[in-house]
Amino acid sequence: MENARKRSSNAPSILVFDSGVGGLSITQALIKKLPNVNIQYAADxxxxxxxxxxxxxxxxxxxxxxxxxxxxxxxxxxVVACNTASTIVLERVRERFSLPIVGVVPAIKPAAKLSETKTIGLLATPGTVTRQYTDDLIAQFASGCTVIRCGSSQLVEFAESSLMSADNNQTGVINQENHRQLLVELSVLTEASEKDMDTVVLACTHFPLVKAQLQQLMPKVKYWVDSGDAIANRVEYLLTHHLGLTLEQNSAHGPQYSSLFSKSVDDNPGLIHYLSQWFSNEWHLV
Incomplete structure (x- = not known):
């Protein structure tokens, strides 16, 4: 079981976990929904x-x-803010921890309700699109829809590198080379978007961070669906109803945000700059 350590603040504390920066899309939703909660972002x-x-x-x-x-x-x-990890490890980690664990799974259910043409794109990592967990979600919530799957590791790398670049206050415009590469990588979806696909599920937490770029590739898609708001609502419920914690501000200094990494990020000034929008320039190596 996890070790306990006394915190410097009485406010509830959330650990948001991912392999890279993708979980920051969930973190943004949490900050918006729960402005008085302490958040530590942890990236492996x-x-x-x-x-x-x-x-x-x-x-x-x-x-x-x-x-x-x-x-x-x-x-x-x-919060396990990674679709790939959530579809695999939730059962294991819930057995190994005594505190609530919230996972992120593909938002198939809301997408099926939103779609008017009942043709949905599922954009995820290669592992997530082929997993039984995803098959079960589609069978349960989107059996009346056509679901077009696209697994892309390249888009994950693109999102990660975009946020680590020195100009990560970017306008969202894709350069010509990336545009060509992504058109090929995502061709099954870009072609479907020219027909009757009106909804895309962003089933990797990295992907909402580059939604502006994806909209350039598929301008006819009407609905882009991710799990950020649903996760924030679930976290709020568990903190207040399950744990009985108070979410009102109880510190004159406001919430505390910090970041943890398993590898040094000293050579990624762009990432540190991006994190400083919510966190500080300080980070900890675990």
Whole structure:
């Protein structure tokens, strides 16, 4: 079980975990919904990306590193802000931790309700699009829809590098080379978007961070669906109803935000700059 450590603030604390920066899309939703809650963002960047690793390797790695992060964070609740990890390890980590664990799964259900043409694109990592967990979600919530799957590791790398670049206050415009590469990588979806696909599920937490670029590739898509708001609502419910914690501000200094990494980010000034929008320039190596 996880170790406990006394916190410097009485406000509830959340640990948001991912392999890279993708979980920041969930973090943004949490900050908006829960402005008085302390948040520690934890990235296992030493083992990024998760989407191309075997299931057993991920189970073992995430079990280990999540305990290491929690020993440092002593959070009240953990968000596994990674679709790939959530579809594999939730059962294991929930057995190994005594605190609530919230996972992120593809938003198939709301997408099926939103779609007017009942043709949906599922954009995820290669592992997520082929997993039984995803098959079950589609069978349960989108049996009346045509679901077009696209697994892309390249888009994960694109999102990660975009946020780590020195100009990550970018306008969202894709340069010509990236535009050509992504058109090829996502061709099954870009072609469907010219026909009757009106909804795309962003089933990797990296992808909402580059939604502006995706909209340039598929301008006819009407609905872009991710899990950020649903996760924030679930976290609020668990903190207040399950744990009985108060979410009102109880510190004159406001919420505390910090970031944890499994590998140094000293050579990524762009990432530090991006994080400083919510966090500080300080980070901790675990």
């Amino acid at each position: 960047n030493l083992h990024f990306p998760y989407g191309v690793k075997t299931e057993q390797a991920l189970v073992d790695r995430i079990d280990h590193i999540l305990h290491r992060f929690q020993e440092h964070a002593c959070a009240d609740l953990i």
